[in-house]
Amino acid sequence: MEEKINVLHVIKRNGDRVSYNEDKIKIAMGKAFSATKNIDVFRSAQYKTVLNELTSQVYQEVQGFIASHKDITVEQIQDIVERVLMKVGHFDVAKNYIIYRNNRAELRKPEKDQDSVSAFFSQFTVQNRNNESIHIEPDVFNRFVSLVAKGFPEVDLGLIKSESIKTFYNNIPEDDIIEGLILTTRAFIEKDPAYNFVAAGFLLNALYQEILGFFDRPALSVLEKVSFPYQDIFPLYLQAGVEAELISPKLLEFDIEKLQQSLHPERDALFGYLGLQTLYDRYLLNTDDKRFEAPQLFLMRVAMGLAINEGASKTEKAIEFYNLLSSFDYMASTPTLFNSGTLHQQLSSCYLTTVPDDLYEIFDSIRDNAMLSKFAGGLGNDWTPVRALGAFIKGTNGKSQGVIPFMKVANDTAVAVNQGGKRKGAVCAYLETWHLDIEEFLELRKNTGDERRRTHDMNIANWIPDLFMKRVVEEGSWTLFSPSDVPDLHDLYGRKFEERYAYYEQQAAEGKIRNFRVVEAVGLWRKMLSMVFETGHPWVVFKDPCNIRNPQQHVGVVHSSNLCTEITLNTSKDEIAVCNLGSINLANHIIGGVLDREKLKSTIRTAVRMLDNVIDINFYPVEKARNSNMRHRPVGLGIMGFHDALYLQNIPYDSPEAIEFSDMLMEQISYYAIEASADLAVEKGKYQTYEGSLWSKGILPIDSLAFLVEERSEEFVRVNYDTRLNWDLLRQKIKKTGMRNSNIMAIAPTATIANIVGVTQSIEPIYQNIYVKSNLSGEFYLINTHLVNALKKLGLWDETMISDLKYYDGSVQKIERVPAELKRLYKTAFEIDPEKIIDTAARRQKWIDQAQSLNIYLDHPSGKKLDAIYKQAWMSGLKSTYYLRTVGASSAEKITSVVEETTYEEAIVCSMDNGACEVCQ
Structure with missing residues (x-):
């Protein structure tokens, strides 16, 4: 095929000679077939064969034409395509191909946008906000579009005008004109990322108008570009928010004039369309669905809320926090953004609970779930x-129905009590692998079976001890127990767990424990992985590394992680663990192609302070959560835009350089974050349970890595111990200062806040280079700006490249004219070796005191691949994994330029911001 393409050349309409490209013929015919058959023929094996045969026939005729005419033009090739389609009897398809061809021709005609605009506004009226029918001068419309798009020469103004007018109608409401411009412009984001910011500009202008209307400012024409009077509106906004009982009156105690002067209106331009629309739909304060909060007011409100307890310096700290947020160098988690500065400052992201073995306390725990969910907490x-099922109940002289029915109640509670009316309730259930109900637990997300024993709305995760993994590797047996018979196993880990577990196995063998079951460890492991493949659950999380490296092991045990598997904090029947999250935008810390370490250090110091402040400010729906958080003061500083940071350094995600960068970066973050907490301890005091912690013994996260090897043995661990910084100096400092926080780092998914600031999520590789993302705010075209800029520099960004990207599902690997170095740099998630993703994560994990939300991407997974990848994750010292995503279940809609994230059902929830990920961030 490649040789044929190199032989023939085509004369384009501008006279250029280019290589004959069969893919373009196939795409054009495929669109005609899809329009005719009303299906996506690109997904059909039958039609792929048909397209290949037709493309071959076209090629033969093109060869014959060139033999007699020497040259061939694009139009002559299109004539041949029409003849071939009709020759083989596809008359309806030929008709649609002609229509497609004519439509393309229309698009190529010089746009007479001035004439079309004049024609519309001279013939039709517009309904203004006073319900009056008025005429609008065409120049007003043209000038408005030009002003909003100013600074973006890549944008085709004529195209926006002519296409948006097609959505207008006689007596259209003024506001619908803006809506038409937004919808039109967002559809062109695939052509150039600049359209993303122009669409945001139209939305921003509409938002400004809405807010000015709220404050009874003089009514402006919807087609007038607004310079929002931030400083004038700021005090009015605060007062209105307090009167509406949406903003805390304490915010009026700041130096309002000083804060007015510190606002940066120009930073509104940093928002892309997806980020601004998300903000508009779900974050900005409103009354009766009328928004009165502009983006910089929103960010200042969040900053003021976080500085509310800073005493005499609260105004200065609010400005410091605001500058960090508004520059997008760092972003707080969604609950913090929702509620900071309001009357109910529930700012924490995650709550971890232990459910006791007592009927009263079980339902007490479910009630806690409801209260925490009500105020936007992930559980x-x-x-x-x-x-377990069949266990003896002494109080009733009966037998237990096991844990599954109670999980069903928890599932339905999460549905009944959503998160403040803003998002679905979200909860994850954890169960240890030795629990007698584990096999039924693994099937909770199946779509078949008894619905009374299914939890379709609740995530589940397997809390796996090292001993089980060793038995899998050794192909040994595994014994399942009821916790009522082996109650101490729950609190044991490492060698102590192994010794006690062996003791109970002996007790069972001797008949001293009757309610147990022996299974093959490999068989249970395979069932676990098959359920992960089939349903996306249970997530695979490792108990022992979470506890062995836990800085707080002197005061408790980590019994589970959170909703997104990155939080590893102690829980008990008396303590509900709480974590507050926020993430550094790494893309903003790569300056001139290198990591700006001083800027990173500065960002971290401010971020850690903001996170620590949350603990004192936070509204706790449950007293057990307050007590726990005040005693231990854990926070979770994370990162996002990791893949952007690699792009900015020209480092491929699956390269050795990426692994080294990950190691170096996380060492810097670990060092500066620990140092920042130590400095806070000098200013504000150590956390209550500091004495006896690993910190107090001079054992830092990098040091605790050795404990894992000691407990597990070197046979089952492969880790890297390299360091670059002077850690002895930091250890000496902590001996003098102590620590303000028991835990400091955790890498959350950042599903929503990454959208807000416009970077790749968390530590994730980019999903595809062009696709459509769906979330609660609608559908959004996303395109890899780094790739577009690289292709522009080479003169390769054009309509053909866009079509090729769509055809190949957002991949550049099969596009011939893309240079090899770009193909390596711009691999997408499923094109990256998952082993490299785990290697990169392992280098981060050695520096982190908690865990990281790590998705696994597998191209055409098999049982063997799953087995190898998850064993590698365990051997590499990872504490947790998150979703498994597979390319086999993904889809590409090539007709409408849509590539949708459609992996497992729950992976869809994650990527669509409706569930787990968004709860954290």
Whole structure:
């Protein structure tokens, strides 16, 4: 095929001679077939064969034409395509191909946008906000579009005008004109990322108008570009928010004039369309669905809320926090953004609970779930203590129905009590692998079976001890127990767990424990992985590294993670663990192609302070959560835009350089974050349970890596110990200062806040280079700006490249004219070796005191691949994994330029911001 393409050349309409490209013929015919058959023929094996045969026939005729005419033009090739389609009897398809061809021709005609605009506004009226029918001068419309798009020469103004007018009608409401411009412009984002910011500009102008209307400012024409009077509106906004009982009156105690002067209106231009629309739909304060909060007011409100307890310096700290947020160098998590500065400052992201083995306390825990969910908390429940099916109940002289029915109640509670009316309730249930109900637990997300024993709305995760993994590797047996018979296993880990577990196995063998079951460890492992493949659950999370490296092991045990598997904090029947999250935007810390370490250090110091402040400010729906958070003061500083940071350094994600960068970067973050907490301890005091912690013994996260090897043995661990910084100096400092926070780092998914600031999520590789993302705010075209800029520099960004990207599902790997170095740099998630993703994550994990939300991407997975990847994750010292995503279940809609994230059902929830990920961030 490649040789044929190199032989023939085509004369374009501008006279250029280019290589004959069969893919373009196939795409054009495929669109005609899809329009005719009303299906996506690109997904059909039958039609792929048909297209290949037709493309071959076209090629033969093109060869014959060139033999007699020497040259061939694009139009002559299109004539041949029409003849071939009709020759083989595809008359309806030929008709649609002609229509497609004519439509393309229309698009190529010089746009007479001035004439079309004049024609519309001279013939039709517009309904203004006073319900009056008025005429609008065409120049007003043209000038408005030009002003909004100013600074973006890549944007075709004529195209925006002519296409948006097609959506207008006689007596159209003024506001619908803006809506038409937004919808039109967002559809062209695939042509150039500049359209993303122009669409945001139209939306921003509409938002300004809405807010000015709220404050009874003189009514402006919808087609007048607004310079929003931030400083004038700021005090009015605060007062209105307090009167509406949406903003805390304490915000009026700041130096309002000083804060007015510190606002940066120009930073509104940093928002892309997806980020601004998300903000508009779900974050900005409103009354009766009328927004009165502009983006910089929103960010200042969040900053003021976080500085509310800073005493005499609260105004200065609010400005410091605001500058960090508004520059997008760092972003707080969604609950913090929702509620900071309001009357209900529930700012924390995650709550972890342990459910005791007592009927009263089980339903007490479910009530806690409801209260925490009401105020936008994501939940992780440890269900391991609850006795298994068939276990004896002394109080009633009966037998237990096991843990599954109670999980069903928890599932339905999450549905009934959503998160403040803004998002779905979200909860994850954890169960240890030795629990007698584990096999039924693994099937909770199946779409078949008894619906009374299914939890379709709740995530589940397997809390796996090292001993089980060793038995899998050794192909040994595994014994399942009811926790009512082996109650201490829940609190044991490492060698102590192994010794006690062996003791109970002996007790069972001797008949001293009757309610147990022996299975093959490999068989249970395979069932676990098959359920992960089939349903996306349970997530695979490792108990022992979470506990062995836990800085707080002197005061408790980590019994589960959270909703997104990155939080590893102690829980008990008396303590609900709480974590506050926020993430550094790495893309903003790569300056001139290198990491700006001083800027990173500065960002971290301010971010850690903001996170620590959340603990004192936070509204706690449950007293057990308050007590726990005040005692231990854990926070979770994370990162986002990791793949952007690699792009900015020209480092491929699956390269050795990426692994080294990940190591170096996380060492810097770990060092500066620990140092920042130590400095806070000098200013504000150590956390209550500091004495006896690993910190107090001079054992930092990098040091605790050795404990894992000691407990597990070197046979089952492969880790890297390299360091670059002077850690002895930091250890000496901590001996003098102590620590303000028991835990400091955790890498969350950042599903929504990454959208807001416009970077790749968390530590994730980019999903595809062009696709459509769906979330609660609608559908959004996303395109890899780094790739577009690289192709522009080479003169390769054109309509053909866009079509090729769509055809190849956002991949550049099969596009011939893309240079090899760009193909390597711009691999997408499923094109990156998952082993490299795990290697990169392992280098981060050695520096982190908590965990990281790590998705696994597999191109055409098999049982063997799954087995190898998850064993590698365990051997590499990872504490947790998150979703498994596979390319086999993904889809590409080539007709409408849409590539949708359609992996497992729950992976869709994650990527669509409706569930787990968004709860954290």
